[in-house]
Amino acid sequence: MTADTLAPVAPSTSGATAPKIGFVSLGCPKALTDSELILTQLRAEGYATSKTFAGADLVIVNTCGFIDDAVKESLDTIGEALAENGKVIVTGCLGAKGGDGGDNLVRKMHPSVLAVTGPHAANEVMDAVHRHSPKPHDPFVDLVPSQGVKLTPRHYAYLKISEGCNHRCSFCIIPSLRGDLVSRPIGDVLGEAQRLFDAGVKELLVISQDTSAYGVDVKFRTGFWDGRPVKTHMTELCEKLAEIAAKHGAWVRLHYVYPYPHVDAILPLMASGGILPYLDVPFQHSHPDMLKRMKRPANGEKNLERLQRWRAACPELVIRSTFIAGFPGETEAEFEHLLDFMREAQIDRAGCFAYSAVDGATANDLPGMLPIELREERRARFMAVAEAVSAAKLQRRVGATMQVLVDAAPALGRQGGVGRSYADAPEIDGRVQLLPPEKASKTLKVGEFARARIVGTRGHDLVGVPV
Numbered sequence: 001m002t003a004d005t006l007a008p009v010a011p012s013t014s015g016a017t018a019p020k021i022g023f024v025s026l027g028c029p030k031a032l033t034d035s036e037l038i039l040t041q042l043r044a045e046g047y048a049t050s051k052t053f054a055g056a057d058l059v060i061v062n063t064c065g066f067i068d069d070a071v072k073e074s075l076d077t078i079g080e081a082l083a084e085n086g087k088v089i090v091t092g093c094l095g096a097k098g099g100d101g102g103d104n105l106v107r108k109m110h111p112s113v114l115a116v117t118g119p120h121a122a123n124e125v126m127d128a129v130h131r132h133s134p135k136p137h138d139p140f141v142d143l144v145p146s147q148g149v150k151l152t153p154r155h156y157a158y159l160k161i162s163e164g165c166n167h168r169c170s171f172c173i174i175p176s177l178r179g180d181l182v183s184r185p186i187g188d189v190l191g192e193a194q195r196l197f198d199a200g201v202k203e204l205l206v207i208s209q210d211t212s213a214y215g216v217d218v219k220f221r222t223g224f225w226d227g228r229p230v231k232t233h234m235t236e237l238c239e240k241l242a243e244i245a246a247k248h249g250a251w252v253r254l255h256y257v258y259p260y261p262h263v264d265a266i267l268p269l270m271a272s273g274g275i276l277p278y279l280d281v282p283f284q285h286s287h288p289d290m291l292k293r294m295k296r297p298a299n300g301e302k303n304l305e306r307l308q309r310w311r312a313a314c315p316e317l318v319i320r321s322t323f324i325a326g327f328p329g330e331t332e333a334e335f336e337h338l339l340d341f342m343r344e345a346q347i348d349r350a351g352c353f354a355y356s357a358v359d360g361a362t363a364n365d366l367p368g369m370l371p372i373e374l375r376e377e378r379r380a381r382f383m384a385v386a387e388a389v390s391a392a393k394l395q396r397r398v399g400a401t402m403q404v405l406v407d408a409a410p411a412l413g414r415q416g417g418v419g420r421s422y423a424d425a426p427e428i429d430g431r432v433q434l435l436p437p438e439k440a441s442k443t444l445k446v447g448e449f450a451r452a453r454i455v456g457t458r459g460h461d462l463v464g465v466p467v
């Protein structure tokens with residue numbers, strides 16, 4: 001069998017030879033459009049194509065799984081490609097099919113294939129191609145690095161897993177601006193994470209409007225990563241991110257997580273070090289009536305009990321949160337409830353806004369708008385409590401030795417520098433101010449991990465000596 005014939009792609013201007021991809025497209029017109037999409041992308045990225053399996057660096061087989069004959073033809077083609085080439089990526093309907101016992105049929109019949117995806121998975125196929133047959137960098141053509149253009153420093157990056165939001169919090173207009181939740185395919189998300197780590201990122205910050213809702217919109221559809229099925233679900237996402245990060249000795253930090261019961265399943269992963277024991281949970285308030293008026297997600301959950309359970313499962317856990325003081329109709333008793341919650345919940349890092357109306361938010365129509373002075377006064381009272389909690393928690397770290405990721409280290413850190421521990425997200429939390437190292441031979445480098453003995457605190461920051 002010969003692979004589909006395609007016009008050869010012009011050689012790279014830098015002289016580097018582009019890898020050749022063999023391609024077989026089986027099945028119906030829907031499969032054909034998937035093939036066109038993948039071939040277009042291959043061409044756009046400068047890959048060449050091969051007329052034969054033997055002459056290719058790698059073969060892609062787009063399969064059909066409709067009737068028995070089509071299944072047989074697809075499996076036979078994969079077998080031929082494996083025999084003649086050895087490096088085969090399978091995509092299409094047969095890729096999504098389970099065999100007896102629930103295993104993936106293609107993997108069962110041909111365990112040595114490099115990757116298997118279902119249909120409509122051009123991005124996942126391209127990720128597999130990049131992994132197994134990377135294109136040499138061509139400085140004349142490749143203006144953009146493989147991880148994309150990042151505005152953050154090289155050693156940390158944000159990973160957006162979804163866009164939009166299904167909630168309708170009364171103070172927020174994000175759903176009207178960005179629409180309902182749309183989760184990115186899990187294969188795309190994991191592929192981006194892999195590329196970021198490959199490019200030197202040491203800390204990945206998972207963001208969205210509601211990280212715990214990841215996959216709800218696609219009913220937790222099964223996608224593919226590295227040829228294996230993975231559910232579009234927060235728990236599986238975290239497990240896979242932890243695996244990829246471990247290979248690079250990197251951190252994964254979760255933002256915008258709501259206190260739903262299924263989040264409990266992430267805590268063991270935090271306790272074992274797979275994901276940083278840090279959760280950014282935007283509580284906004286504690287009083288159940290206030291949470292209902294705000295129309296907050298998980299407003300019926302018993303948040304104090306949940307926090308206690310999380311801390312029992314992972315004693316190192318650091319909680320960051322944001323709150324609103326002076327929301328319309330907030331009574332003094334409801335505000336006191338919030339202060340009590342803050343003292344009991346021992347939120348490590350808390351921010352607080354005095355309520356301010358946002359054009360278009362339904363909260364603007366709620367009765368009981370409070371005078372601005374009162375809103376500000378409550379914000380200040382809240383922050384006094386929050387800062388006392390945070391200061392006591394920081395103080396308890398004095399004497400400990402912590403791993404820090406170095407953000408700044410002029411003169412190789414000989415005069416000291418700035419880092420962050422697992423408890424500090426960039427931009428929003430405190431930092432670890434690093435003093436000159438104890439040993440003159442010790443140096444610090446931006447984007448690398450160091451260990452620091454904590455010797456004091458300074459405001460929201462810790463002070464440490466690199467050891």
Ligand code: SF4
Nearest residue numbers: 165167169172174209
């Ligand atoms: S504040 Fe509420 S509505 Fe707005 S993005 Fe967050 S969860 Fe969604």
